[in-house]
Amino acid sequence: MPRQALKERNRMRIIRTACKLFAEKGYYNTTIPDIAQALGMSVGNLYNYFESKEELAKEIMLTTSRIVGERIKVINEKNIPFKEKLRELVRSFFEIALKEPELINYFLRVFLVNREVFREGCEGFTCVGDVVTEIMVLVSDGVEKGVFRNQSFFTAFTTVMGPLGGMVFLNNEGVLDKPLMDYVDELTENLWRALSAEPSVNG
């Protein structure tokens, strides 16, 4: 394998491992030696790949956002009714939270919270652009097709992502009384009704 490819392979290994640790223990409770040890690599060598802990955190967010964004993109490209798109989104989000929890938890526990870390270089959500973009596509497609009410992107975005994040959080905390997946339909119904253009009698 060429030099360059080996380095890239290592880079990805570091990102994945560090992502897991950060997501589990939080940014400030994960030390560089922790990460190095989990990788079976020396501390010094880590710095050959990332110039600082902060930069590593940003790279992880970029990569993670790209991965999650692609999953949503697949849904967007499906030729199914919008209510089913929402259901797929919920299901897919929950599935990631269960199978690759670090992807969602990194977002919830590292990105959303340690704003100071992402201040420079992630202005205006650059670092999570891929996810934001796909949600934007989902919503504006629906509006364009007359399926969703026309509304500010921000309310639509939080209306969708807020509950998703919330359910995953509660699941992580172990307070849900059923498996996460059992909430898919109920939550989908809420999201659908929230966004749908269908008339509401008292609305």
Add this chain to the structure above:
Amino acid sequence: MPRQALKERNRMRIIRTACKLFAEKGYYNTTIPDIAQALGMSVGNLYNYFESKEELAKEIMLTTSRIVGERIKVINEKNIPFKEKLRELVRSFFEIALKEPELINYFLRVFLVNREVFREGCEGFTCVGDVVTEIMVLVSDGVEKGVFRNQSFFTAFTTVMGPLGGMVFLNNEGVLDKPLMDYVDELTENLWRALSAEPSVNG
């Protein structure tokens, strides 16, 4: 003023000041000397009031939750339609976020994120019980009156609180293109539709 009352007054001053700092800079970026300095008090004396940084953080969450819970309680006790209750909730939440941002931000930036800090002593959301209770009352009242669909408390809870938290977060980040208060109606409409028992044609 008696000794006891003075001490209690001081305790509250510490809680309020520390809450602001934690909410602004995050738990790990706020040091005990920072708090002491903001209070014009010695570091050692802080420890006469709270036995550790963690314990202080928990007390803040308890107090904060009690304050916010009472605001919601006022709404719950109003004799107005449920859609208006939701609107009041959104308005009230946004108002707090604007006037006393530390109350909401402490929750978003400290409690939700630094789980390790609240592990012992806040099991099962004891520390935020007051807020959770009032939301629960709001929802189950609505269900009882046939105004809201019957659904799992958890989905209802995240459906309401997720978007609220999300909007405040975006406002903090400065990405919204209008003042936060301008989103009240739009968001209320989403929440109302999401919970409402009114028929949805395709639902």
Add this chain to the structure above:
Amino acid sequence: MPRQALKERNRMRIIRTACKLFAEKGYYNTTIPDIAQALGMSVGNLYNYFESKEELAKEIMLTTSRIVGERIKVINEKNIPFKEKLRELVRSFFEIALKEPELINYFLRVFLVNREVFREGCEGFTCVGDVVTEIMVLVSDGVEKGVFRNQSFFTAFTTVMGPLGGMVFLNNEGVLDKPLMDYVDELTENLWRALSAEPSVNG
């Protein structure tokens, strides 16, 4: 009760309580608040009786030495053979160690070890003079009567007190396989032979 007497009574209570705490936990692991709490007294008031932690420690040693010294004096004044005096000394020392362990342990764990605390004001063993004096009397009486060999006071002193302290230490550590009192005769025999003027064949 007159003012003066009340104060003296309190002084003794402080000395006894502090002695116990110091003996149990060591000088540096016992805080002034610890002592105040054990006394049900305020920290500030403690300083009305002793001007510093060090001074308190010295007063304790003086008092303790006086108490132990008196016990030995009683033995010295008995009209019994010297071997029996040694046996009484061992028995008495062990008895104190069992019934009022703080008296011996204060000496072993506080006085002998934290020399810096007793540097000023306890020069040349002033603080434990009473015990030293009585041991000196015991030995020189024996020498005078021709029962003990004439030897340097220091070797005689350590020959007697070293093993006594050692046995109490081992007992505290819980490593002895019999009750402390069961070692009285064996140890007495050693001490007697060590000091005795009787001829030793190979000596």
Add this chain to the structure above:
Amino acid sequence: MPRQALKERNRMRIIRTACKLFAEKGYYNTTIPDIAQALGMSVGNLYNYFESKEELAKEIMLTTSRIVGERIKVINEKNIPFKEKLRELVRSFFEIALKEPELINYFLRVFLVNREVFREGCEGFTCVGDVVTEIMVLVSDGVEKGVFRNQSFFTAFTTVMGPLGGMVFLNNEGVLDKPLMDYVDELTENLWRALSAEPSVNG
């Protein structure tokens, strides 16, 4: 020199230096920065070698006990009368106390006194096993050969070590009126008589 060996060399340097400081000033009066400064090393680096002050203290005791144990072992292996073995023991102990006082003083001023530090990991005198073992060998050899009276190991142990420690202590305190070495014969005589199997007229 290989990395590994350098690290080990450093480890020993730390142990020796810290031993001296602890022995001179006591455990609680010796700070980590004190030790680091004496070593010309940074505080942080000390923690690359020992994970806490307590652990360092235990390692020192182990090493020190090993060194002293070996000195006694040499005596045990000599082919000389037991009285001479005792004399050699006394002489050797005093010699160490004079030339490498930290070895004995660490034992007297740190180990014997700060029991809380050695509670975990040094149960049952594990940390000073080497010295205890050699004394045990000396005594039981003598008993076996019929030179010493048969007696409980504990009384024999304290009968020997108590006076040795006592003399060194008095020497440290500067109260002896002759050089420490001048007491060798007198003390040997005491120890010999204390342990010897030879008949004692009144015994």
Add this chain to the structure above:
DNA sequence: TATGAATGAGACTTCATTCAT
């Protein structure tokens, strides 16, 4: 005399980062 809140110096420990090998 009695109280206990307040002080502030200082203790132990952690950790991102560097750099000689």
Add this chain to the structure above:
DNA sequence: GATGAATGAAGTCTCATTCAT
């Protein structure tokens, strides 16, 4: 590229002592 010993600033917490009440 890889190693890990070394740095040193900074964090949390402790505690003898004081002093206004």
